[in-house]
Amino acid sequence: MTQITLLDGAIGQELVKRSGDRATPLWSTQVMIDHPDLVRQVHDDYFAAGATLATTNTYAVLRDRLARVGLSDDVARLTATAVQAARAARDAHGRGRVAGSIGPLIASYRPDLCPPAAEAAERYAETVAALAPHVDLLLIETMSSVDQARGALMAATRADLPVWLGVTVSDEDGTHLRSGEALGDLASVVAEFAPAAVLINCSRPESVAAGLEIVRSFGRPFGAYANGFTRISAGFLTDAPTVDALEARHDLTPAAYADFAMGWIAQGATIVGGCCEVGPDHIAELARRILEAGHEIV
Secondary structure (H helix, E strand, C coil): CCEEEECCCCCHHHHHHHHCCCCCCCCHHHHHHHCHHHHHHHHHHHHHHCCCEEECCCCCCCHHHHHHHCCHHHHHHHHHHHHHHHHHHHHHHCCCEEEEEECCCCCCCCHHHCCCHHHHHHHHHHHHHHHHHHCCEEEEEEECCHHHHHHHHHHHCCCCCCEEEEECECCCCCCEECCCCEHHHHHHHHHHHCCCEEEEECCCHHHHHHHHHHHHHHCCCEEEEECCECCCCHHHHCCCCCHHHCCECCCCCHHHHHHHHHHHHHCCCCEEEECCCCCHHHHHHHHHHHHHCCCEEC
């Protein structure tokens, strides 16, 4: 029997879908502004499905992203809104942890736009300071290059909290980051900052297993939470994209996704869950399969 931490699934995409509103470059942050009650509902549904961790809706609550719409001074307020929803759901459920999400600066999957690590760390300091007193751990998500991961880790590890590092790999080759660098090149950064876990996230589930074979060599607890996009389209890699440039898969049923995730557990992963387009039904099926296999969800 293995103890498995079961993450939630999509937060941002789930909020966008439930709102039914037109997509904007602010993504789920706009939904949280317009429909704050939905954030709590999403967290409640994931805990009900069996998840043991709530990820705050702060992936895009970063000053550089908010500046596009004149909200650059609202980082603390929006972070507080997101944290309160996650904590309230956790408290109502009676157990679990809250992870403070930290996404990429400027844009996802565009490490070429990200400032150098030292500058990135200074930009992230505001978000880390807003999150750290109110969460159980910091979850760095969707880092696409070695230097991008370094900058986020430089900021996050200044807080007295466990830090999990999530990186995203190529849709075609899970042994490489989206920057084109070898996933193994992260080894020195992981050794230097010693995150409490290393994860592959927001990648096609078909790409994850190859990446985990490399990540497991880093000597840290590891795991994965994949997305349900058909691919990361060229349209989404433009300036200030909206999520309607991405297409959800129709073949990634809860059972199909659980098949992938159980394979990652067989590789030694102890942290699994879902990312964009992976919803509460997927997490419920994964919880069932984990328990059926004789593991313990913690």
